[in-house]
Amino acid sequence: MRIFKFLFLSVLFVGLYSCSSSDDNGSAGxxxxxxxxxxxxxxxGEPITFTVKTDADEDVTATSNITSGSTILQNATLNSYTVGNFVVKATYGGKSASVTVTFTDAPPTSIILLANSTNLSQGDKTTFTVKTNTGINITQSAVIKVDGNPITGGEFTSNVPGSFNAIATFENFTSETVTIVYNPAINFRKRVLIEDYTGTWCGYCPRVAQGIDLVMAQTEYAVxxxxxxxxxxxxFAGASVLESLIGLQGYPDARLNRLTAWAYPEPSNVSQVISYTEGTAPKLGLAMTANVSGGNVSLTVKTKFGKTMTGVKLVVYALENGLIYNQTNYTSYYGGGSTIVGFTHNHVLKATYTNILGDEIPSSESVYxxxxxxxxxxxxxxNVSNSANMEFVAFVVGADKKAINVRKAVSGDDQSFEIIE
Incomplete structure (x- = not known):
């Protein structure tokens, strides 16, 4: 009898493994x-049981590995005495699938659909959240539709203006309708920031100064x-953090909109700078009111958002023009010679009124x-020699640390936003 039983098990073992690969538990194909x-x-306190099937509708629950986190579920059953969402994963034959289930301390009587914003500009992203009235997040398990069309990942974007109605369903519950309004984006005049890392001792730095002169002769939209x-x-001692940001290797080094290298040789690549003033208009604009009087600076910087943004920061500089000092020169620019006597240094950074990397604009403020x-x-x-020669620069950087838009002003300016219709 024992021999017969051994032979039977041996045949069964060979039969099972002769028709399955090393990563297939028996459901070939x-x-x-x-x-x-x-x-x-x-x-x-109450259980949830799980069923695992192949795409051929074969029930393979008993031979699947079913886990929740690092816990292996016995008898394909999960029980929790903690309120929350749980991801349950099944693995079989080298394939895997997962599902999210929710444990609550009381059965829900309704569900609520929430949106991160209901007033946006075209192209913005709406992120939806679905919760039970008991506070359990069921977004992953709920079905969300916008104007009758299901969305994935709880996110929706419209590239055209209009109103859109969103609704969520979960089991036998339906949320109230949430209306999302997408407004036409507001476009602003596009300007480019040039940050020139330089020095009076730097013999090759006149090359970038010449490039800037050529740019300024072609456009008023470079700062x-x-x-x-x-x-x-x-x-300017406080610039070391900027040099770390860009990974500065030597001087001169010129950056456009803070991070993009102005291609060498700069005077031959003016078109690169000009291109940053063209193309798609930024959805953010700046306007300043500046006054220098009686040894004091009064400056108001306004930032208008043509679309909702996150992670943006404001940077404000104080500069001085018309500073006369000899410039070392290894180039043929400005008449050549090893020293440019009485060279005029303009746009020289003297102070920052914000962190040099920017002061955060609250997300509640950076909305459409x-x-x-x-x-x-x-x-x-x-350190300012002549306050009459001061100018001010304000720009906003995005979460990627690149400047989105920039503006400059001098004392007496009372600027309005440069909105493009």
């Missing part, structure tokens, strides 16, 4: 599996900033059609 809970929501470094009467206003009042910086 199945392309996928699915895992289905007995219910997607359960009261804590240069000369950041002097090293053994220099205009050295809102104007964020900051006012600065400071004494004229002690």
């Amino acid at each position: 199945s392309a996928s599996i699915s895992i289905t809970p007995s219910t997607s929501t359960q009261i804590i 240069p900033v000369a950041i002097h470094r090293g053994q220099d009467p205009y050295n 059609d809102n104007t964020y206003t900051k006012t600065y009042s400071f004494p004229v910086p002690t």
Whole structure:
């Protein structure tokens, strides 16, 4: 009898493994599996059981590996005494599938559909969240439709203006309708920031200065900033963090909109800079009111958002023009010669009124059609030789640390936003 039983098991073992590969538990040819809970929501203390099937509708629950986190589920059953969402994963034959289930301390009586914003500009993303009235997040298990069309990942974007109605369903519950309004985006004049890392001691730096002169002769929409470094009467010590940001290797180094290298040789690549003032208009604009009087600076910077943005920061500089100092020169520009005597240094960075990497604009302020206003009042910086030659630069950087748009002003300016119809 024992011999017969051994032979039977041996034949069964060989039979099973002779028709399956090393990553197939016996369902040869199945392309996928699915895992289905007995219910997607359960009261804590009560079980949820799971069924695993192949794409051929073969029930393989008993031979599947079913886990929740690092816990292996026995008898394909999950029970929790903690409220929350749980991801349950099934693995079989080298294939896997997962499902999210929810344990709640009381059965829900309704569901609520929430949107991160209901007033946006075209192209913005709406993120939806679905919760039970008991506070359980069931977004992954709910079905969300916008104007009758299901969306995936709880996100929706419209590239055209209009109103859109969203609704969520979950089991036998239906949420109230949430209306999302997409407004036409507001476009602004596009300007380019040039940050020139330079020095009076730097013999090749006149090359970038010449490039800036050529740019300024072709467009009024470029905003240069000369950041002097090293053994220099205009050295701006606070620039080291910027040099780390761009990975500066030597001088000169010129960057467009903070991060993009202006291609060498700069005077031959003016078109690169000009291209940054053309093309798709930014959805953010700036306007400044500036006044320098009695040894004090009063500056108001307004930022208007043509679409909702996140992770944006404002940077404000104080510069000085018309500074006369000899410039070392290894180039043929400005008449050549090893020293340019009495060279005029313009757009020299003297102070920052924000963190040099930017002060965060609250997400509650960086929303469609809102104007964020900051006012600065400071004494004229002690390193400024002539306050009448001061100018101010404000720009906003995105979460990627690139400048989105920039504007400059001088004392007496009372600017309005440069909106493009």
